Amino acid sequence: MAIHEPERIWWNPLSKDERLWVAVALIWMLVSFIFMPIYHIVGSQNPPSETYAVSAEQFDKLVKGMVEKYKVGEENGFPVVHPKPGEPVYLKASMWQWYPVVELEKGKEYKLHLSSMDINHGFSLQPINLNFQALPGYDYVLTITPTTSGVFHIVCNEYCGVGHHMMVGKMYVK
Amino acid sequence: MANFDFRTCSISGLKIDKASENLVRWNLIAAFATLAVGGLFALLVALTRWPSVHLLPLEFYYRFLTLHGIDALLAWIIFFEIALVHFTSAVLLGTRSYVPWLGWLAFALMLIGGGVINVIVLLGKADVMFTSYVPLKADPIYYLGVILFAVGALLGFIIFFINVILSKRDGGYKRSLPLGVFGLGAASIIAVLTLLHGAGIFVPTLLWSMNLIPNVDPSAYRLVFWGLGHSSQQINVCAMVSVWYMTSAFVVGGKPVNEKLSRTAFVLYILFINIASEHHLLVDPVLSTWHKIVNTSYMMHLAVLASMIHAFAIPASMEVALREQGYTRGLFEWVKKAPWSNPAFSGIAISILLFGFLGGITGVIFGTEQFNIIRHNTWAITGHFHGTVVAGTTIAFMGFTYLLIPYIFKRELIWKGFATIQPYLYGVGVAILSIGMMSAGAFGIPRRHYDVTFSGAPFSFTFDPAVDMFMSMMGVGAVLAVLGGVLYILIAFGSVIFGKEVQ
Ligand code: HEM
Ligand SMILES: [Cu+2]
Numbered sequence A: 001m002a003i004h005e006p007e008r009i010w011w012n013p014l015s016k017d018e019r020l021w022v023a024v025a026l027i028w029m030l031v032s033f034i035f036m037p038i039y040h041i042v043g044s045q046n047p048p049s050e051t052y053a054v055s056a057e058q059f060d061k062l063v064k065g066m067v068e069k070y071k072v073g074e075e076n077g078f079p080v081v082h083p084k085p086g087e088p089v090y091l092k093a094s095m096w097q098w099y100p101v102v103e104l105e106k107g108k109e110y111k112l113h114l115s116s117m118d119i120n121h122g123f124s125l126q127p128i129n130l131n132f133q134a135l136p137g138y139d140y141v142l143t144i145t146p147t148t149s150g151v152f153h154i155v156c157n158e159y160c161g162v163g164h165h166m167m168v169g170k171m172y173v174k
Numbered sequence B: 001m002a003n004f005d006f007r008t009c010s011i012s013g014l015k016i017d018k019a020s021e022n023l024v025r026w027n028l029i030a031a032f033a034t035l036a037v038g039g040l041f042a043l044l045v046a047l048t049r050w051p052s053v054h055l056l057p058l059e060f061y062y063r064f065l066t067l068h069g070i071d072a073l074l075a076w077i078i079f080f081e082i083a084l085v086h087f088t089s090a091v092l093l094g095t096r097s098y099v100p101w102l103g104w105l106a107f108a109l110m111l112i113g114g115g116v117i118n119v120i121v122l123l124g125k126a127d128v129m130f131t132s133y134v135p136l137k138a139d140p141i142y143y144l145g146v147i148l149f150a151v152g153a154l155l156g157f158i159i160f161f162i163n164v165i166l167s168k169r170d171g172g173y174k175r176s177l178p179l180g181v182f183g184l185g186a187a188s189i190i191a192v193l194t195l196l197h198g199a200g201i202f203v204p205t206l207l208w209s210m211n212l213i214p215n216v217d218p219s220a221y222r223l224v225f226w227g228l229g230h231s232s233q234q235i236n237v238c239a240m241v242s243v244w245y246m247t248s249a250f251v252v253g254g255k256p257v258n259e260k261l262s263r264t265a266f267v268l269y270i271l272f273i274n275i276a277s278e279h280h281l282l283v284d285p286v287l288s289t290w291h292k293i294v295n296t297s298y299m300m301h302l303a304v305l306a307s308m309i310h311a312f313a314i315p316a317s318m319e320v321a322l323r324e325q326g327y328t329r330g331l332f333e334w335v336k337k338a339p340w341s342n343p344a345f346s347g348i349a350i351s352i353l354l355f356g357f358l359g360g361i362t363g364v365i366f367g368t369e370q371f372n373i374i375r376h377n378t379w380a381i382t383g384h385f386h387g388t389v390v391a392g393t394t395i396a397f398m399g400f401t402y403l404l405i406p407y408i409f410k411r412e413l414i415w416k417g418f419a420t421i422q423p424y425l426y427g428v429g430v431a432i433l434s435i436g437m438m439s440a441g442a443f444g445i446p447r448r449h450y451d452v453t454f455s456g457a458p459f460s461f462t463f464d465p466a467v468d469m470f471m472s473m474m475g476v477g478a479v480l481a482v483l484g485g486v487l488y489i490l491i492a493f494g495s496v497i498f499g500k501e502v503q
């Protein structure tokens, strides 16, 4: 019993049922184990790992440069930018906003750079529900190709203080 | 040994010395109390996230959520586990506690640490969630409280090794530990490794909060923090599985069908789980893809294999025992005749079922890198771990309490009828809560979020209207679970104080 010392010899062979169960479980685990790397190679939606170290000032400068060059309008006090396809897109997280509003073109590939000016934030693109982490000091590069046009919102889903629930940004795909 | 004060429990036949009895008792009392506090915060937080109630003001929601995480996940679970350390390493072996003073030191540190954390958070100086990701900063006292608690827990788990080593000398066992003790041994090994990660990250963070070092890297913090935070979930799993085996033995006389298999499965936990912690970082910058894949695919599945083995071995042990008692008709007579009205038994049965189907399966899914993109930091994650650490570990511990009260406190349970329904009520509540959270999370509802209508935000966004239903479902489940929790607390404290003494 689990509450008593086992008999002298407990290193006994498994019974038929046990061997069958372990074999089935092991095969199942092996299948899930290879599934993830295989999907990483053949699938089209995987977490990227391209990262650069960047200071808040450097990243802020990159954002400003992009806004100056590609600003096409303004919305609720936020500049709306429409970067040329292929040009890097910078999205800045800070307490408590996503800056600026970006406009992308459907079917074109972009490099979307995420970084935070202060503490951790969570990039959560709605309503399609894609989630990535934005950390201060790091530039996280998502290579994306928008496949549907419309209006998207970026919700913050990493707790970032009392304004956390007001941290909503916007993205257009045209 | 003659000069130590042993008694023999009239129900279980366990030989219990006074010092171990007191250590188990007080750790359990602390566990009940912290669960009561954690549960109160759970109710308030849940009623805030139930859209039509939205109870708490902004700061209090985050403050109480921080404390719900601390009191439930840290305090309740670890106090109970330290009680299990003393129970398995002394009481089950029939030998004494060799270092009671260390047990009391550990207990005092945990109590002080937990108290300090609660006070500093309630004062509003540490609204940082239990994860306290840097550079979000809390008052240094907060990190100090965490360190005190963790050092206490570390000492508590070290006692396991001291007791077990010395017990052999006094004939507590001859060659091999009983399986229940072995499982707690696995838990204690993982605990020591885990708590060292804790020191590795909370000490620098404390120094940083006191401006003694300039910064702590946010990415390194997350990596080492989850070396603590996730691996400690494996302490919980080992302790829970041990409780499953022990309850099966105590209640139906179940015997592990193959000791080799069950023990190997515990070893798999020790070997592979620390590394699998990286599923918390699947959508983080910095770590390379193959690093993530090796850790979360290869390593994780070997730990899951271990759970699959226990999922077979424990019901099998019950089936064999019940069939030996004569319930042999058909395939399932033993299931029908199992002691379903004994809350210790129904507790672990519910725990096994919900841990596997709610917590386990969703864990394997959300831990896959592609699925993680569509679930990370949504409420689905909170739903998943209420399936593991609440519907699994907490319910198993609740069930085991109904055995420990007569064995250790020498009291009969009060309110036997309510005790019979308690695991069912709590289980159904948590299941509804967890499914509600997972469903809302599938629509993108974030965790730790005060207002999903985003009032005051520069841009307005409305989730799919279906989320309202799922968030309310969470609320209904929460109320049921809290009722079950209140029953548990009342029965536990009530029996300890007013229960009829066992002769
Ligand atoms: C009556 C039972 C319980 C109810 C109704 C409940 C409810 C909740 C709710 C509503 C949340 C908030 C999610 C959010 O707003 O993001 C939460 C978070 C959490 N719960 Fe529970 N819970 C219960 C029991 C427990 C227990 C027993 C544990 C631990 C063993 C636990 C561990 C946690 C943790 C770790 C969090 C996450 C806190 C965070 O995000 O920082 N819960 N719970
Ligand atoms: Cu934020």
Ligand SMILES: [Cu+2]
Pocket: A121, A122, A156, A157, A158, A159, A160, A161, A163, A164, A165, A167
């Ligand atoms: Cu936030």
